[in-house]
Amino acid sequence: MTRLEALVAGQAARTPDAIAVVDEDRRVTYGELDLAANRTANALLAGGLRPDDRVCLLVPKSIEMLVYLLGVLKAGGVCVPLDTASPAARLGTIVTQVRPCVLISDGKRAELAAQLTDAVPAGTITRLLVPDDSGPAVPPKAEAGASGVAYLLFTSGSTGEPKGVQLTHEGIVHYVRWANGHFGITADERISCHLQMHFDGSLWDVYAALLSGAQLHLVPKSASLTPGLLVEFLKDARITQFLSVPSVLSAIARRDVLGEYELPDLRRVLWGGEVFPPEDVSYWLRKVPHAAFLGVYGTTETTIASTYHTVSKPPAEPLPVGVPIPGEWVSIVDEELRVLPAGEVGEVVIGGVGVTPGYWRSPERTARAFVELPPGSGQRAYRTGDLGRIGPDGVLRFQGRADRQVKISGYRVELDDLMAALHSVPEVAAGAVVTAPGRGGGPEICAAYTVTGGAHLTTAELRATLARRLPPYMVPTRWLVLDQLPVNSNGKTDLMAIRRQFAAEEG
Known part of the structure; x- marks a missing residue:
């Protein structure tokens, strides 16, 4: 080995x-x-x-x-x-x-x-x-x-x-x-x-x-404080390859930082972990025309990335996820793990060299997330929870998530993980966690909550409590304190209604 x-x-x-x-x-x-x-x-x-x-x-x-x-x-x-x-x-x-x-x-x-x-x-x-x-x-x-x-x-x-x-x-x-x-x-x-x-x-x-x-x-922490400082670092260090997440690249584009700096040494720009808005991709192509641009897609469970897509001209629509790298393969399956024909939307399943042996000391989680495809073939594959479709050209396109997992600055966040932390605070009577579009183009974590009777809990206090239990990227950036959470016709918390409230607040 x-x-x-x-x-x-x-x-x-x-x-x-x-x-x-x-x-x-x-x-x-x-x-x-x-x-x-x-x-x-x-x-x-x-x-x-x-x-x-x-x-x-x-x-x-x-x-x-x-x-x-x-x-x-x-x-x-x-x-x-x-x-x-x-x-x-x-x-x-x-x-x-x-x-x-x-x-x-x-x-x-x-x-x-x-x-x-x-x-x-x-x-x-x-x-x-x-x-x-x-x-x-x-x-x-x-x-x-x-x-x-x-x-x-x-x-x-x-x-x-x-x-x-x-x-x-x-x-x-x-x-x-x-x-x-x-x-x-x-x-x-x-x-x-x-x-x-x-x-x-x-x-x-x-x-x-x-x-x-x-x-x-x-890249030092000081260079990541603002998009301008980051680009200045790339220029001064004469970086030839820059890998980051789309939210960072979008922030540079939306502040037109490349209008102030040239990056003549940059040979390639790469990204993964999030959706990269087409208008921001086009900005980078215009400002650094001599560089190659490539997006990768994969999960930690499949080791770094499993597919890639090279961008050579300004895109008119959302970028595809791409095609598998050699030694890896991708299939689209239905709920019964039957492989779907080209063009149909289903769950993305990834197999090949990069598939992890499984989750550490968690055979139950491993059994749920890893399957043999086709069944009995011995070919291990990971169920990503992502929705996608493969076109007749063999190119995979992302179609969203089948669950409550999101990507924040490239980090994978289970909203239910955050919900558990929110509900562990005694003063919180009920809470809900959603995402809403942020000013930088990427999603922001938003939390709405109600307070138990007789308790006093400010947003600042709740944020500080969660910050002692969670990494910074998981702490909600936007908050709503409500008298009661909205419910749908089934009596469950209406997450769509809460998301609309945050969207209206942003507008």
Whole structure:
């Protein structure tokens, strides 16, 4: 089995003096990155790490984070990147699921690490490691894990508890090798890493660069504060490949930021995770005519992306999702898992190399979401919950969702997960969570609620309560306090009526 850390180490052996990662005013060569990862791996092994043990990484996007990721893999472990912007209570639900585990943190996260340790049952975290550069840098003598799992990434779950998706070395290597070959990525590239490390799209950025000898430029938090600062970073860093989510690209377009900056070095712009409005796509095509534009589609459960679509001219209608990458396949099925003919709308099912082994320690969830198609064939496939249709040309088009899952800034959010958090607040008598179009073009999470009799609960207080339990992207941005929630003819909460109220408020 080809492993990620072995491929990166091979690149380091070939080009030890080439710049591997740039993090604001810091940079590290391939040789330095490899030696530092060896130190982390040896520290983990000295502490008793065994093959396939989980290592949770409470570290922001940085050179250190990349060192630790590679070090965990070199030691035969499984990486569990954590969102350092999430509250300890939310992180605790993840860490408890992967118990027992090692926790790697840094000095700046000491308080959050202490809160997290207090939030989980005793014995969950077997060791807290704050690596330094004093250990041996020799290649570690480690046994590879039999599972082949490289990462455990956690996504929003409809029950209120995040669910862990196992991503394998094989699946990640397959996708990155295809993408690097398809785009012709070479060692002279400067590839941005805009997404956070607990988001599966970042795997493409990281390994696209490190497996080709290119430079990986970590987009600093300060550059993401405004669209203008982000484009200024792309220009100053002479980025050649930029991957982000449509909401970010749309914000740049709607503020005409590219009217102020030229990006002569940009070779390709890529996106995924959300619908990209045609008018915003057209803007980018006009402003950066020398670049290639490509959208990808997939889920964490199918490893980064499974289909792609190249845009060569301004679109007159919503963009298609595209065609499968080699080694992957897509079918449209009905409720009985019967494959539908071309043109009919049904659930999108994805199979192939990238399909995860399943959800971490959740056989029931795995059994519901993963099927054999055709039944009895042995071909595992993932039921995405997305609706789509495949035209006579073989191109897949997205037609919405079959459930209450949405994408916010590329993050998958189960609205029922948020609803569970809302209803856990004692002062909330009833609540409802919907999405409505935002000013930036993408959806915004909206919450309406009523207060229990005699209680006092302001929107600011409720927002603060949820912020202590949820990651920032899940906290509603718009609110309505009602005397009672509207109901439909069946006596259920009328979500459409609530959505209309938010739409009217925006207008």
